[in-house]
Amino acid sequence: MKRTVVDKEIESRLSEGSWTLKGCLGDDPLGIDRIEVDCARLDEFGLELDELGRELECLWQAGAQRLGAPSEVQKDVRVVVEEAKGRMPCPFGHPGTFSKGVMSIQMGDKQLRFSPLSIHMLREHGFLGGWGSAYRVEPSDLARLASLLKQDQQNQNSQD
Numbered sequence: 001m002k003r004t005v006v007d008k009e010i011e012s013r014l015s016e017g018s019w020t021l022k023g024c025l026g027d028d029p030l031g032i033d034r035i036e037v038d039c040a041r042l043d044e045f046g047l048e049l050d051e052l053g054r055e056l057e058c059l060w061q062a063g064a065q066r067l068g069a070p071s072e073v074q075k076d077v078r079v080v081v082e083e084a085k086g087r088m089p090c091p092f093g094h095p096g097t098f099s100k101g102v103m104s105i106q107m108g109d110k111q112l113r114f115s116p117l118s119i120h121m122l123r124e125h126g127f128l129g130g131w132g133s134a135y136r137v138e139p140s141d142l143a144r145l146a147s148l149l150k151q152d153q154q155n156q157n158s159q160d
């Protein structure tokens with residue numbers, strides 16, 4: 001894929017040691033072209049970035065209420081939010097900054113990790129992290145999470 005100057009700049013900000021301490025691209029051979037591949041897979045799963053982002057933000061809120069203690073948002077999903085001091089800008093050049101912190105979502109034997117910035121990058125840029133980076137999430141794991149959360153909503157509705 002042909003890169004624009006802007007793409008290259010974003011890619012360099014996402015790279016290790018440049019913008020963030022450990023970088024968001026990991027050792028992904030695709031660089032920011034990973035976005036296109038991931039978004040195509042999310043599409044196959046019928047997932048929308050905006051909706052995923054909203055759900056992740058809700059989980060963050062749920063977890064943040066019990067700071068550091070696990071919050072069981074439903075039968076198979078446990079969330080732990082640990083906030084941290086400091087803020088980070090979006091490497092894609094958005095104005096404003098994002099608070100630091102980590103949300104761990106335990107889903108069976110699988111653990112997913114998010115930060116406010118990684119949720120923003122997912123929602124606004126379709127960026128799920130490069131392979132091997134700290135906040136990489138696989139589209140298939142997001143699909144599993146979304147389906148677990150949907151089941152829960154259906155259960156709640158049927159109880160009403």
Ligand SMILES: [Zn+2]
Pocket residue numbers: 090091092093094120121124125
């Ligand atoms: Zn952004």
